[in-house]
Ligand code: BES
Ligand code: ZN
C-alpha cells in the first residue's frame with residue numbers, strides 16, 4: 001500500500017516503464033507501435049499477458065497483462081489497476097510510466113482507459129485499518145507512487161480517476177466506520193469539515209430541535225428513539241461561474257444504524273446495518289468529487305441522518321405521523337424507516353432548494369437484493385430525458401442500473417384507511433417498488449426525479465476483481481458523471 005498516488009511528468013528521471021500488453025498482440029502485432037518491446041515481453045518464460053499479470057523486472061521495464069484486447073474496456077482497466085497496485089508496492093516501485101505502445105491502437109478512448117486504470121489504483125490502494133489496535137500486526141505504508149504516460153489523454157484520465165477514487169474512499173471509510181462512532185452528529189461534523197476544506201462548498205445542519213419545529217415528522221420519529229439524535233445535513237456546491245442554469249440535488253439515506261426499531265430485524269438481518277448510511281455517504285463522496293473538480297454546475301447534497309433504535313421514546317407500528325409537507329403517514333412497519341427520512345428530505349429539497357432535478361440514493365429494501373443481487377442497482381424514473389441521463393451516467397461510470405416500474409397503481413397501493421399513506425403495505429409484495437412509490441408522493445410533480453436502490457451494490461459480502469468485501473462507494477462515480485453530463489462532456 002502506498003501513502004499516496006499522483007500523476008507526474010513522463011519526463012522525470014529514474015522512471016520504470018510499465019508496458020501494457022494484450023494477450024493476442026503476440027500473434028497479431030501489426031497494430032503495435034513498439035514491436036521490439038512486445039518481443040521482449042513474451043521472452044519472459046510463462047508470461048501470457050493475463051489480466052493484471054506482471055512480468056519480471058528487466059532493464060527495459062515491466063510488462064503488465066491486460067488480457068484479451070477485444071475485451072479491453074474500462075471495467076477491465078479498473079480491475080487491472082486495482083489488482084496491480086498492491087504488487088507494485090510490494091516491489092517498491094516509486095515512479096512508473098504507463099506505456100501504451102504494445103496495445104492495439106484501434107478505437108481506444110485513452111482518456112476513459114486512463115481514468116478507469118487510475119480509479120483501480122486508488123480503489124486497490126485503500127484498506128480499512130483505522131480501527132486496528134494493539135493486537136494487529138502493523139503494515140507500514142510505502143511512500144508515494146507517481147504514475148505518468150506520454151499520452152496526454154491517458155494522463156488527463158488518470159488525474160480524474162485518482163480524484164474520483166479519493167472521493168470513493170471517503171465514502172468507503174465513512175461507510176465502514178462503526179455505528180458507535182459514526183452517529184448522525186459524526187456525519188454532520190464530517191460534512192462540515194469537507195465544506196471547510198473546499199471554497200465554494202458550504203454546509204448547514206438542521207438540528208433535531210429545528211427539524212421538529214419545521215414539522216419533519218419522518219426524520220423526528222425515526223430518530224427520536226436513539227440517544228444519538230437525528231439531523232439533516234445540507235451541502236451546497238456553488239461554483240463561481242456556473243455554466244448552466246440547472247441545479248441538481250443529490251439526496252442520500254443516512255441511517256447510521258438500522259435495528260428495524262420495534263419491527264425488529266433478526267440478528268442475521270441486523271448484522272451489517274452500519275451500511276444503511278451508504279446512500280448518504282455516496283452523496284458526501286460525490287460532493288467532494290464535484291467540488292474538487294470545480295464542476296461549473298450548482299449541486300446540493302442532502303443527508304437525512306438518524307439511528308433507528310428501540311427505547312420508550314421510539315416510534316412504533318400503528319403510530320400516525322405528520323411529514324414536512326403535511327402528508328400524514330400510518331406507520332405499519334418501523335423497519336421501513338429509510339423512506340420516512342428521505343420523504344422529509346425530498347419535500348424540503350423541493351420547497352427550499354428548488355432544484356431542476358433530484359436524484360435520491362438509498363439502501364432502501366432487501367427486496368432489491370433478492371431481485372438484482374450485487375450486479376446492479378435498481379432505479380426508478382418516469383421522466384424520459386432524465387431517465388436517459390441517469391442511464392448514460394451509469395454506462396459512463398460502469399455503475400450499472402436496471403429500470404423498475406412506477407405506475408399510478410403502485411402509488412395507490414401506498415394509501416391508508418386511517419391516514420394519507422402507509423409506510424409499507426402489509427400485503428408483502430413488490431417492496432422495492434413500494435419504497436419508490438411512497439417517495440414519489442413527496443416530490444413536486446414538475447421536478448424530474450430519480451430513485452436508486454443500492455441495497456445490493458453498496459457493500460459486498462465477498463470481494464471481486466476490483467473491491468475486497470465491504471463498502472464499494474457505489475454511486476459516487478455515477479452522481480459525478482450525472483452532474484458532469486449537464487456540461488456537455490459525458
Ligand atoms: N435498510 C433496510 C434495507 C436493506 C436490507 C439494506 C438488506 C441492505 C440489506 C431497510 O430499512 C429495510 O429494512 N427495509 C425493509 C422494508 C420492509 C419492512 C417494507 C425490507 O426490505 O425488508
Ligand atoms: Zn429498515
Ligand code: ZN
Nearest residue numbers: 255258276338
Ligand atoms: Zn434501513
